[in-house]
Amino acid sequence: AQSVAQPEDQVNVAEGNPLTVKCTYSVSGNPYLFWYVQYPNRGLQFLLKYITGDNLVKGSYGFEAEFNKSQTSFHLKKPSALVSDSALYFCAVRDWGLMDSNYQLIWGAGTKLIIKP
Amino acid sequence: NAGVTQTPKFQVLKTGQSMTLQCAQDMNHEYMSWYRQDPGMGLRLIHYSVGAGITDQGEVPNGYNVSRSTTEDFPLRLLSAAPSQTSVYFCASKLAIGGEQFFGPGTRLTVL
Numbered sequence A: 001a002q003s004v005a006q007p008e009d010q011v012n013v014a015e016g017n018p019l020t021v022k023c024t025y026s027v028s029g030n031p032y033l034f035w036y037v038q039y040p041n042r043g044l045q046f047l048l049k050y051i052t053g054d055n056l057v058k059g060s061y062g063f064e065a066e067f068n069k070s071q072t073s074f075h076l077k078k079p080s081a082l083v084s085d086s087a088l089y090f091c092a093v094r095d096w097g098l099m100d101s102n103y104q105l106i107w108g109a110g111t112k113l114i115i116k117p
Numbered sequence B: 001n002a003g004v005t006q007t008p009k010f011q012v013l014k015t016g017q018s019m020t021l022q023c024a025q026d027m028n029h030e031y032m033s034w035y036r037q038d039p040g041m042g043l044r045l046i047h048y049s050v051g052a053g054i055t056d057q058g059e060v061p062n063g064y065n066v067s068r069s070t071t072e073d074f075p076l077r078l079l080s081a082a083p084s085q086t087s088v089y090f091c092a093s094k095l096a097i098g099g100e101q102f103f104g105p106g107t108r109l110t111v112l
Helices: none
Strands: A003-005 A010-014 A019-021 A024-026 A031-038 A044-050 A056-058 A064-068 A073-078 A087-095 A111-116 B004-007 B010-013 B019-025 B031-037 B043-051 B054-057 B064-066 B076-078 B087-094 B107-111
Touching: A003 A087, A010 A019, A019 A111, A024 A073, A031 A064, A031 A073, A044 A056, A044 A064, A073 A087, B004 B087, B010 B019, B019 B031, B019 B087, B043 B064
Parallel strands: A010 A111, B010 B107
Antiparallel strands: A003 A024, A019 A073, A031 A044, A031 A087, A056 A064, A064 A073, A087 A111, B004 B019, B019 B076, B031 B043, B031 B087, B043 B054, B064 B076, B087 B107
C-alpha cells in the first residue's frame, strides 16, 4: 500500500533562516514524489517533483527537495525563508510501477509553514 | 490560457438539494479529477477521468456523480447534499501520468 506522512502540522521559521518541511513515504516500488503549495483561498500550485535521476531536485520560488531512498524521505528545503513563503505545503507520492489507469496520487495532510518577520 | 476554471466559488445548499460544480480546462489535458479538501486530511480523490467518455471512482465517490462528454469539461454533481459534504472542492487536470497537476481555484461548499 502507498502512504505519505507529513509529521509536522505546523513549522515556524524566522525570516532569513533556512526552512525544512518533512515528508516520508511508503511505496512498494519506485516513487513519484511531488510538492505542492497552497496560498490562502487559492488552489494548489506545483513546486517540484522527483521521478528519477539526481536526488536533489530544484523547483519554483527557490525551493528544493532531497530524495533519500534509504530513509524514504523527500524533505522540502529553502536556504533563506521569506515571509511570502507562508502557506500550506503538501507532499504527494505515487508508485510509478503500478500498472493501472488510475494516476491517483496519495496526499499528505499538509504542513502549515509560518515565516515570522 | 485560462488554465483550470471552476464555478461557483462559493455555494450554500440545504440538505437534500442537488447541484453541479463546473470545471473546465483549456490545456487539452486528458486527465481530470475532483478532490475534496478537509482540515487535517489533505486531498481526497472523489472521481477522475482519463479521457472523454471515461470516468472512474476515487477514494470517496459516494454521493457524487461525474461525466466527461468533452475533453474540456468535467462537472461534479451532488445528488442530494448532506452536511458531510461541506468542504472545499478542487478540480485538477494533467497532461500525462507523471506530470504535474494544475488545480482550479476551488469551490467552497456549505451544506446546512
